[in-house]
Amino acid sequence: MTKQEAPQTRHSRLGIPGLQTGVHVKHVTAAGGGRLAVREAGPAGAPPVVLIHGWAQTGAVWDLPDFHTYAVDLRGHGESDDFGDYRDSSQWAADLKAVLDHTGPATVVGWSYGGLVIADHLRFHGTAGITALVFVSAITEIGRGRPGGETGPVMRNALPGAITDDAVMAAFCTAMAPGLPAGTVTKLTAAATSVSHKVRGELFRRDVGSADVLKAVDVPTLVVHGTQDEVVAPAAAEYSAALIPGAELSLYPDTAHVPFLERPERFTADLLRVAR
Numbered sequence: 001m002t003k004q005e006a007p008q009t010r011h012s013r014l015g016i017p018g019l020q021t022g023v024h025v026k027h028v029t030a031a032g033g034g035r036l037a038v039r040e041a042g043p044a045g046a047p048p049v050v051l052i053h054g055w056a057q058t059g060a061v062w063d064l065p066d067f068h069t070y071a072v073d074l075r076g077h078g079e080s081d082d083f084g085d086y087r088d089s090s091q092w093a094a095d096l097k098a099v100l101d102h103t104g105p106a107t108v109v110g111w112s113y114g115g116l117v118i119a120d121h122l123r124f125h126g127t128a129g130i131t132a133l134v135f136v137s138a139i140t141e142i143g144r145g146r147p148g149g150e151t152g153p154v155m156r157n158a159l160p161g162a163i164t165d166d167a168v169m170a171a172f173c174t175a176m177a178p179g180l181p182a183g184t185v186t187k188l189t190a191a192a193t194s195v196s197h198k199v200r201g202e203l204f205r206r207d208v209g210s211a212d213v214l215k216a217v218d219v220p221t222l223v224v225h226g227t228q229d230e231v232v233a234p235a236a237a238e239y240s241a242a243l244i245p246g247a248e249l250s251l252y253p254d255t256a257h258v259p260f261l262e263r264p265e266r267f268t269a270d271l272l273r274v275a276r
Contacts, residue, residue: 025038039071048106058073066272076199106130122213135222137225141209148214184261217247
């Protein structure tokens with residue numbers, strides 16, 4: 001862990017709706033026929049990175065101009081179709097496989113719920129098509145008593161209300177990273193409330209452990225987490241990093257649930273070290 005740093009404020013580059021430029025949205029057909037939107041951006045020769053957003057967000061949350069990025073809208077989110085069984089790990093695995101079949105080998109980054117999607121893929125496909133992994137404020141498990149899915153007070157206070165109450169969802173978006181500008185929070189809230197109540201709820205109706213799949217990871221892995229994260233507890237990151245062979249744990253001081261928006265320079269530097 002490095003020494004404490006002052007908060008960074010390059011919010012003009014934030015990957016939120018209305019601020020991204022040079023993005024081309026393509027659609028990939030997943031197993032079952034549903035279409036997944038993939039937001040492609042960045043220089044062609046830069047390291048390829050697949051980006052998986054968190055619960056009730058979209059791929060527009062990302063903006064990493066130093067990379068050639070493929071930011072996915074998960075099923076039921078953003079511009080992707082609402083299809084299939086949201087409780088079935090094999091279907092989440094098939095979604096990520098369809099994206100990797102489209103992009104070719106890439107570093108895969110999962111933020112928050114996106115970490116669980118990565119774990120789903122590892123369960124069925126291993127690290128095929130993955131050159132490196134980055135878990136960002138991520139869960140890798142879900143269900144009562146699962147240490148890889150340990151939540152903090154902001155998430156516990158939001159559920160179950162945020163599933164069906166947009167006002168509670170707005171409060172959650174404000175509380176998950178209190179240092180972000182109000183305009184950013186407004187856009188994050190708009191993305192969150194655009195996700196249907198059905199989809200918001202289905203993502204939590206799962207019980208999945210991932211210890212065995214994490215122990216089998218055989219590519220370079222970075223685990224990033226804010227020490228002040230009250231959505232996903234830092235203990236979840238420590239759990240994952242301890243199980244993944246050779247994983248590096250990078251804890252960001254004075255950082256909440258969205259390190260790539262709160263500390264973009266440090267996050268970019270960390271990603272450049274591992275992206276292949």
